[in-house]
Amino acid sequence: MKALVKKEPKLGIWLEDVPMPEVGLTDVLIKVTQAAICGTDLHMYKWDEWSQMHCQPPYIMGHEFVGVVAQVGNGVKNFKVGERVTAEGHIACGHCRNCRRGMAHVCEHTLSVGITRNGAFAEYVSIPESNVVKINQKISDDFASIMDPFGNATHTALSFPLLGEDVLITGAGLIGTMATGICRYAGAKNIVVTDLNDLRLDIAKKMGATLTVNARKGETIADAMAQLGIHGFDVGLEMSGSPIAFNDMVAHMYKGANIAQLGILPADTHVNWSDIIFNALTIKGITGRKMWETWYQMEQMLLGGLDLTPVITHHFAFEDFQKGFDVMTEGNCGKVILKL
Numbered sequence: 001m002k003a004l005v006k007k008e009p010k011l012g013i014w015l016e017d018v019p020m021p022e023v024g025l026t027d028v029l030i031k032v033t034q035a036a037i038c039g040t041d042l043h044m045y046k047w048d049e050w051s052q053m054h055c056q057p058p059y060i061m062g063h064e065f066v067g068v069v070a071q072v073g074n075g076v077k078n079f080k081v082g083e084r085v086t087a088e089g090h091i092a093c094g095h096c097r098n099c100r101r102g103m104a105h106v107c108e109h110t111l112s113v114g115i116t117r118n119g120a121f122a123e124y125v126s127i128p129e130s131n132v133v134k135i136n137q138k139i140s141d142d143f144a145s146i147m148d149p150f151g152n153a154t155h156t157a158l159s160f161p162l163l164g165e166d167v168l169i170t171g172a173g174l175i176g177t178m179a180t181g182i183c184r185y186a187g188a189k190n191i192v193v194t195d196l197n198d199l200r201l202d203i204a205k206k207m208g209a210t211l212t213v214n215a216r217k218g219e220t221i222a223d224a225m226a227q228l229g230i231h232g233f234d235v236g237l238e239m240s241g242s243p244i245a246f247n248d249m250v251a252h253m254y255k256g257a258n259i260a261q262l263g264i265l266p267a268d269t270h271v272n273w274s275d276i277i278f279n280a281l282t283i284k285g286i287t288g289r290k291m292w293e294t295w296y297q298m299e300q301m302l303l304g305g306l307d308l309t310p311v312i313t314h315h316f317a318f319e320d321f322q323k324g325f326d327v328m329t330e331g332n333c334g335k336v337i338l339k340l
């Protein structure tokens with residue numbers, strides 16, 4: 001089959017002919033119909049410091065996808081050939097202390113599809129039955145193929161109560177813009193979104209932002225607060241991974257407020273601890289998606305009318321993957337989808 005392989009430890013991704021994946025007793029073989037390029041894929045494509053520490057080529061990349069069941073192992077009980085599915089890309093062990101107490105998103109032994117095992121930038125991907133998810137027929141292929149980052153957005157945004165609250169989102173990337181839609185759906189009062197890129201802030205507006213702040217243009221959160229007549233934000237969703245944005249957020253939270261931290265901050269990020277301590281802030285680290293509460297929430301929001309269309313800006317044929325990675329590198333885009 002054809003697959004996009006991270007073949008060598010340097011910039012790039014390579015279209016190769018590779019053997020079909022093995023289908024174990026409890027595995028589901030999925031014929032991939034669409035796959036989306038994630039920020040993490042871009043890290044691995046560029047072979048940055050994070051990739052060098054966490055990834056071992058060669059492996060097939062890709063973890064955001066939708067497809068159709070092509071074959072099932074003899075032990076598979078819940079899936080049939082022809083069903084439309086996606087998958088939770090974090091494969092938990094099912095046996096560690098956290099898995100056994102319903103916290104599989106913080107499993108001790110997680111394997112990640114498209115990172116630490118072969119992924120879905122391929123004609124076929126093999127996934128354990130435990131991680132395969134059926135897609136309601138009312139949900140489009142485009143939305144089904146971005147459940148993974150939509151799940152990050154959902155897990156982060158719904159970490160704290162939102163109804164009637166003022167929310168600050170730093171970073172209008174793919175996840176920040178989806179989180180904007182989730183906050184609107186969940187009844188937030190004001191939603192202020194910051195970024196450095198107008199195209200992305202325009203997407204945030206379409207997703208329901210009350211005000212946007214382009215920090216690169218000298219716009220400030222303080223000005224947005226003055227316009228809205230508020231003295232701080234009740235909930236912060238940090239989705240940029242930028243120390244500047246994080247500190248800006250901490251400085252503009254209401255006393256007793258909550259922050260959900262998804263953005264991956266550098267280890268040497270300096271923080272004004274006094275603001276956190278004396279304003280009694282709570283900061284919650286977020287990883288992955290809750291299994292499986294986040295998935296139920298995502299399905300219900302999509303069936304309830306949450307429209308993610310504005311976040312998807314590009315479709316390319318699978319063979320034109322390079323165009324997709326170029327658009328992502330340039331950054332003037334929302335989600336980029338490859339069609340097989």
Ligand SMILES: NC(=O)c1ccc[n+]([C@@H]2O[C@H](COP(=O)([O-])OP(=O)(O)OC[C@H]3O[C@@H](n4cnc5c(N)ncnc54)[C@H](O)[C@@H]3O)[C@@H](O)[C@H]2O)c1
Nearest residue numbers: 039171173174175195240241242245262263264286287288
């Ligand atoms: N914890 C997890 O499980 C998990 C999962 C997926 C992604 N992430 C991280 O979450 C973050 C968001 O992911 P994404 O895919 O949306 O990434 P992205 O790169 O699409 O979005 C990040 C956005 O932040 C903006 N930004 C950068 N500096 C800024 C600043 N100073 N102020 C405001 N905005 C700024 C960028 O312009 C960009 O639009 C990234 O840091 C990513 O690595 C974490």
Ligand SMILES: [Zn+2]
Nearest residue numbers: 038064148149
């Ligand atoms: Zn992803």
Ligand SMILES: [Zn+2]
Nearest residue numbers: 093096099107
């Ligand atoms: Zn486990």
